[in-house]
Amino acid sequence: MNDANTIMLAHGGGGRLMNDLIAKLIVPRFANAALGQLKDSAEMNIGAETICFTTDSFVVKPLVFNGGDIGKLAVCGTINDLAVTGARPAALSLSLIIEEGFSMQLLEALLDSTACTAQRAGVPIVTGDTKVVEKGAADGIYINTAGIGVKLEAAEVGFDRICVGDKIVVTGTLGDHGMTILSQREGLEFTTSLESDCAALNGLAELLFDKFGRDIKFMRDPTRGGLAAVLNEVVQHIGLPMELEEAAIPIDRTVQAAADMLGLDVLNIANEGRIVALVDQDIADRFVAICRTHPLGRRAAVIGSVAAGTEPLVEMLTKAGGRRVVQMPYGRELPRIC
Amino acid sequence: MNDANTIMLAHGGGGRLMNDLIAKLIVPRFANAALGQLKDSAEMNIGAETICFTTDSFVVKPLVFNGGDIGKLAVCGTINDLAVTGARPAALSLSLIIEEGFSMQLLEALLDSTACTAQRAGVPIVTGDTKVVEKGAADGIYINTAGIGVKLEAAEVGFDRICVGDKIVVTGTLGDHGMTILSQREGLEFTTSLESDCAALNGLAELLFDKFGRDIKFMRDPTRGGLAAVLNEVVQHIGLPMELEEAAIPIDRTVQAAADMLGLDVLNIANEGRIVALVDQDIADRFVAICRTHPLGRRAAVIGSVAAGTEPLVEMLTKAGGRRVVQMPYGRELPRIC
Numbered sequence: 001m002n003d004a005n006t007i008m009l010a011h012g013g014g015g016r017l018m019n020d021l022i023a024k025l026i027v028p029r030f031a032n033a034a035l036g037q038l039k040d041s042a043e044m045n046i047g048a049e050t051i052c053f054t055t056d057s058f059v060v061k062p063l064v065f066n067g068g069d070i071g072k073l074a075v076c077g078t079i080n081d082l083a084v085t086g087a088r089p090a091a092l093s094l095s096l097i098i099e100e101g102f103s104m105q106l107l108e109a110l111l112d113s114t115a116c117t118a119q120r121a122g123v124p125i126v127t128g129d130t131k132v133v134e135k136g137a138a139d140g141i142y143i144n145t146a147g148i149g150v151k152l153e154a155a156e157v158g159f160d161r162i163c164v165g166d167k168i169v170v171t172g173t174l175g176d177h178g179m180t181i182l183s184q185r186e187g188l189e190f191t192t193s194l195e196s197d198c199a200a201l202n203g204l205a206e207l208l209f210d211k212f213g214r215d216i217k218f219m220r221d222p223t224r225g226g227l228a229a230v231l232n233e234v235v236q237h238i239g240l241p242m243e244l245e246e247a248a249i250p251i252d253r254t255v256q257a258a259a260d261m262l263g264l265d266v267l268n269i270a271n272e273g274r275i276v277a278l279v280d281q282d283i284a285d286r287f288v289a290i291c292r293t294h295p296l297g298r299r300a301a302v303i304g305s306v307a308a309g310t311e312p313l314v315e316m317l318t319k320a321g322g323r324r325v326v327q328m329p330y331g332r333e334l335p336r337i338c
Numbered sequence: 339m340n341d342a343n344t345i346m347l348a349h350g351g352g353g354r355l356m357n358d359l360i361a362k363l364i365v366p367r368f369a370n371a372a373l374g375q376l377k378d379s380a381e382m383n384i385g386a387e388t389i390c391f392t393t394d395s396f397v398v399k400p401l402v403f404n405g406g407d408i409g410k411l412a413v414c415g416t417i418n419d420l421a422v423t424g425a426r427p428a429a430l431s432l433s434l435i436i437e438e439g440f441s442m443q444l445l446e447a448l449l450d451s452t453a454c455t456a457q458r459a460g461v462p463i464v465t466g467d468t469k470v471v472e473k474g475a476a477d478g479i480y481i482n483t484a485g486i487g488v489k490l491e492a493a494e495v496g497f498d499r500i501c502v503g504d505k506i507v508v509t510g511t512l513g514d515h516g517m518t519i520l521s522q523r524e525g526l527e528f529t530t531s532l533e534s535d536c537a538a539l540n541g542l543a544e545l546l547f548d549k550f551g552r553d554i555k556f557m558r559d560p561t562r563g564g565l566a567a568v569l570n571e572v573v574q575h576i577g578l579p580m581e582l583e584e585a586a587i588p589i590d591r592t593v594q595a596a597a598d599m600l601g602l603d604v605l606n607i608a609n610e611g612r613i614v615a616l617v618d619q620d621i622a623d624r625f626v627a628i629c630r631t632h633p634l635g636r637r638a639a640v641i642g643s644v645a646a647g648t649e650p651l652v653e654m655l656t657k658a659g660g661r662r663v664v665q666m667p668y669g670r671e672l673p674r675i676c
Contacts, residue, residue, distance in 0.1 A: 007440040012470030025446060026466060029453040034429070034464035042464035044429055046488055047387040055431035055484055056467045059475075091372070091382055093393035093484050097435070102345040108363060115367040126372035126380035128364060129394045132350030133674060137397075139475040146393055146431050146484030150384055336471060 013331020014224020040081040050151035052087035057144040061336040067196030071114030078147040083205035084219040086155025093146045095129040099138040121200035154213040159237040161217040167284035168304040171275040171297040173250045178269035199273030218278040228267040232328035235312035244304035244316040268329040351669020352562020378419040388489035390425035395482040399674040405534030409452030416485040421543035422557040424493025431484045433467040437476040459538035492551040497575040499555040505622035506642040509613040509635040511588045516607035537611030556616040566605040570666035573650035582642035582654040606667040608675045
């Protein structure tokens with residue numbers, strides 16, 4: 001198989017190969033202002049409102065995992081894409097592709113979870129679609145959600161607002177979702193003590209935008225490709241370097257052990273209930289304090305800052321006192337994580 | 339395999355079994371006003387605007403067929419769901435699930451077709467997602483589109499507006515899309531002379547709403563389950579019977595021959611570029627005349643009317659002078675038609 005002529009798993013891995021695919025194949029064909037922003041959700045003006053619009057298909061394997069399932073993930077993922085672009089989610093769509101022979105009981109359980117997650121997050125599912133394909137033409141069930149949100153007046157985020165000195169904050173431990181999926185798939189023995197961070201972040205994000213408004217320069221939820229992919233995308237756009245402090249990055253001990261065992265870097269691992277924010281340095285400590293008042297932000301921390309310089313690199317001061325470059329992940333190792 | 343405990347292909351066929359699944363499993367779990375309407379797209383108020391929102395996943399096989407491909411279909415299908423609910427499509431999302439090993443050349447061709455169709459229809463694709471699953475975990479590529487539209491002021495459609503005497507109009511021949519797919523799949527020899535009707539109907543629909551406004555009582559695009567599914571859904575909602583005149587229903591001769599050969603009823607077959615409208619009897623002839631001025635409405639015709647009575651049945655006066663009941667299709671025969 002010739003790599004250049006066929007799609008590889010890494011094309012969906014959230015890393016360099018996927019970014020290439022999107023930049024070369026997708027964006028030029030569909031050129032328009034909203035798509036060109038390449039935010040987690042697209043912004044459009046409809047009447048007097050600024051509407052945000054986003055979509056994600058979910059193909060996670062296994063379908064049920066510690067801390068969630070594909071239905072919960074599909075609701076949270078799309079809500080989070082809206083939340084981190086500064087929008088209040090207004091409605092979701094839900095589209096199912098089901099393999100013939102799929103268990104009706106499991107379908108009902110997944111729909112229960114989907115409905116429950118949407119209801120708790122306060123976002124109605126207003127439209128949907130169901131397709132069935134023959135046995136062998138899918139792997140159980142795939143779920144697509146799209147979402148519409150209304151831009152919060154207080155929110156103004158974008159690459160162009162990021163300055164030297166801005167602090168990098170994460171709202172919790174990193175890698176929990178990805179390591180839970182991977183270790184469950186690999187059948188590792190500590191699987192039961194890992195739990196996905198999968199959660200709807202609209203409440204936390206809106207709290208933060210309400211309190212800090214324009215002092216929040218940028219937000220993302222670090223899903224496929226993890227923190228490394230998000231920060232590398234940012235430095236590419238802003239042309240400035242970033243410095244991380246390894247000792248400040250919150251990582252659960254079991255997650256770290258699992259990653260070490262599988263030879264993975266936690267910074268490349270997917271999260272489904274965390275925010276990475278770039279904020280004005282003057283509010284960084286208060287920002288972390290407010291995060292910690294929220295159940296989804298208990299382990300928030302400042303982990304680094306935007307530095308002066310001309311090389312768009314993410315550098316990390318390691319615990320051992322050295323420096324290393326945190327690269328954009330290639331995307332190969334982590335198929336079907338979300 | 340126990341029918342009641344697993345998903346069958348017919349659950350996605352657009353017929354009785356799918357309606358049951360939606361009514362019993364989906365709607366009760368996600369109860370809200372917008373979903374409860376069960377229109378082709380959901381309506382919501384955002385600020386001063388009425389926004390319509392819809393989604394569809396496309397799993398058509400083969401991926402490329404006479405008159406279109408899965409990319410064109412994915413754009414047209416979602417545009418049409420918005421158009422027939424009286425909305426002007428404002429933006430689409432595009433989400434790909436691709437099987438590992440898929441041809442890059444074919445992917446590019448499908449993206450070209452997707453982009454070209456969206457551009458011609460005047461609807462930008464503003465957001466998207468790409469997932470890759472292992473070889474054998476999908477059948478080539480599945481595409482989801484979601485769409486947002488803005489309700490046209492002139493449009494007011496709904497089951498509750500339909501009255502005795504309203505005329506049933508179709509904007510063109512029936513069954514072309516479904517018979518093209520099926521005969522290509524079966525390798526029938528007349529395949530080459532069949533062509534899908536796959537087209538974006540937003541231009542035609544807006545023309546009609548502009549001219550006839552509230553005199554248009556109801557619109558649908560008869561996709562899975564065909565005309566029979568749409569009309570049976572309508573009679574169930576309104577509690578009135580309908581009468582069709584077989585001789586008035588436009589059907590291409592080759593489509594009819596293909597359907598006869600495969601033992602299918604053209605009224606159950608999917609269309610992807612046709613509108614079924616219920617209109618006030620006083621404007622029906624002018625409605626047809628205006629349709630015929632549009633390239634996608636050349637073979638428009640009045641095919642029946644809403645009758646007085648209490649039994650919600652669709653009856654057809656046959657060419658032979660008899661009467662038969664047109665039933666809700668079960669959905670079994672037509673997997674992966676869209």
